[in-house]
Amino acid sequence: MKALVIAAGEGKRFRERGYKGVKPLYSLLGLSLLERTLLSLREAGVKEVVVVLGYRGEEIKAKIGSGDKWGIKVDYVVNERWFLGNGISVLSAREFFQNEESFLLTMADHIWDLQALTRIAELKPNPGEVYVGADYKLEEIVDLEEATRLQVEGIKIRRIGKGLKDFNAVDCGVFHATPYIFEILAKAEKEGKYTLSEALQIMAEEGNLLAADIGESWWIDVDTPEEAIRAEQILLKFLPAPKDGLIARYINRRFSLFLTRWLARTDIHPNQISLISFILCLGGAFLFGLGLSPAGGILAQLASIVDGVDGEIARLKFLRSAWGEFLDAMLDRYGDGILIIGMALGAYDGNNGQTVFCWLSLALLGAPMSMLIKEKFRNIWGQLYLPEKEGIWANLLLGNRDGRLFVIMLAGIFHSPLWGLAILAITSHLLTFIRIVNIRKFCPADGDIN
Structure with a gap:
């Protein structure tokens, strides 16, 4: 045309x-x-x-x-x-x-x-x-x-x-x-x-x-x-993505939109912002490992806010790309895992190794499930999986990435990385179970999907 x-x-x-x-x-x-x-x-x-x-x-x-x-x-x-x-x-x-x-x-x-x-x-x-x-x-x-x-x-x-x-x-x-x-x-x-x-x-x-x-x-x-x-x-009002979780929707966007309004006037690329968010996760994990959990938690939450800016800039300046979406997803997964490992190092006191290992394993296993479910849902049914439609109780589990990083921040501020690991482990798997049940209600009869 x-x-x-x-x-x-x-x-x-x-x-x-x-x-x-x-x-x-x-x-x-x-x-x-x-x-x-x-x-x-x-x-x-x-x-x-x-x-x-x-x-x-x-x-x-x-x-x-x-x-x-x-x-x-x-x-x-x-x-x-x-x-x-x-x-x-x-x-x-x-x-x-x-x-x-x-x-x-x-x-x-x-x-x-x-x-x-x-x-x-x-x-x-x-x-x-x-x-x-x-x-x-x-x-x-x-x-x-x-x-x-x-x-x-x-x-x-x-x-x-x-x-x-x-x-x-x-x-x-x-x-x-x-x-x-x-x-x-x-x-x-x-x-x-x-x-x-x-x-x-x-x-x-x-x-x-x-x-x-x-x-x-x-x-x-x-x-x-x-x-x-x-x-x-x-333009800024309509930038937030419909798939935002509870924390992103009501807290993070208030800060990310401010950053976006400023950064949009520069030549920074969304992929560079994704990398900055990942580096903040590395810094947070390092601080957790050193026992500086409040500072680590704050960096984790800052990474969460910056993680929203890359998508906002991409949509605002027509810079969306398949490569950018893929890179952002990979960096997010690595960032999550590294933060959780950092929390585990900070929680270990020499006598609680088995407990820390247990919660670490469950948290690492559950962390990518939120993205995996939403991506599989989109690939199979061609629709976005919208967390806001799950209801307030499911949203309060804070199982999406914005919620996980918010939990990490709170665990850091209150010097409780072990409790943070436990909460991440429990909520991520509980939300996965809820989503499986919800999707089964949506799913056509067996045999309708290859």
């Missing part, structure tokens, strides 16, 4: 607030607005993008380049009449899309939930139709006064424009269009109408403008530096 991105405007409201750069290159948590748009389109299945340039377009082209570094092809069109309106910018790219069945169209200053973008991309407009991403959650719109409003009946948009008084949705800045839109834009230009909304109103009157409901997905139009701050808040 191909996409058309409009990056031709001057960003007047940014400039009025003192911003001297080009708006599409405004940095938002480590990526420019345009980079975030291009990478979002790539995640939605787009392979080729045409960017329409206008105001200071050469700066944008020099920064973005050919798109090879992201695995997409980026071409450029220069619209010398960009100041007339965004409809003229869309029309200037006509030759690139005239033979396409359909294509995505969006602006460089919009940010969306990937689910919304994917949903619109999967729709198939008939020849002559255009789908408009429509948000019906009017109470959640950041700047309703500036939003392009839609009057929708069923799925057909009857009216579109910023000045509508009677409306029930707003345009979220992404469209699934057919080449017919260029005919309408050319017609609108002859009538002295230069904006995309004016052209789409003509299509609405023909009955060819359709609403694509984005449901509960989010989006934001970044028109001012203040809205950029709001966009950062939204």
Whole structure:
């Protein structure tokens, strides 16, 4: 699939607030607005993008380049009449899309939930139709006064424009269009109408403008530096993973998101953060072994917090990879085992060898079971295993990695590494039993799975 991105405007409201750069290159948590748009389109299945340039377009082209570094092809069109309106910018790219069945169209200053973008991309407009991403959650719109409003009946948009008084949705800045839109834009230009909304109103009157409901997905139009701050808040809000355990969800994320907001502006890679988390585990184990259990426990909890940052950075900056996921999992398993061994060394007093060995063995055996169960569940049934659906009592066992490292921290602070080993051993195997029972209820009858 191909996409058309409009990056031709001057960003007047940014400039009025003192911003001297080009708006599409405004940095938002480590990526420019345009980079975030291009990478979002790539995640939605787009392979080729045409960017329409206008105001200071050469700066944008020099920064973005050919798109090879992201695995997409980026071409450029220069619209010398960009100041007339965004409809003229869309029309200037006509030759690139005239033979396409359909294509995505969006602006460089919009940010969306990937689910919304994917949903619109999967729709198939008939020849002559255009789908408009429509948000019906009017109470959640950041700047309703500036939003392009839609009057929708069923799925057909009857009216579109910023000045509508009677409306029930707003345009979220992404469209699934057919080449017919260029005919309408050319017609609108002859009538002295230069904006995309004016052209789409003509299509609405023909009955060819359709609403694509984005449901509960989010989006934001970044028109001012203040809205950029709001966009950062939204991006960070939706970073936590649905598979988070109790400690990660209510404690760790409060700290990890702070670190992520700072680190996103640097060039650090998620894999480097995974390695830092592992090194913290090594340090914690070493301190436990020396008898400095409080310091060891604190390093273990810090490793747990940092362990959330790698995934947050990967999702935020589109750096997710199969290798990164594999490396993180391997380092986590080794980190857990080394911490448990360090606790055992700290718990040994010369007379309790058998007891320490017993709890050490059980804890080492149980520690990887949480990940193993979730990974096997995902591989077999193609779904994430979500700990939050297990219920509060299962969550309170703290058997996930965030919970285990929290237990290690408490054991260190209270100078009780042996008790910590015992708790890790008991809770990990008890949670494994609970999950086996829960999965058996979910599992199809014997013979349905190879």
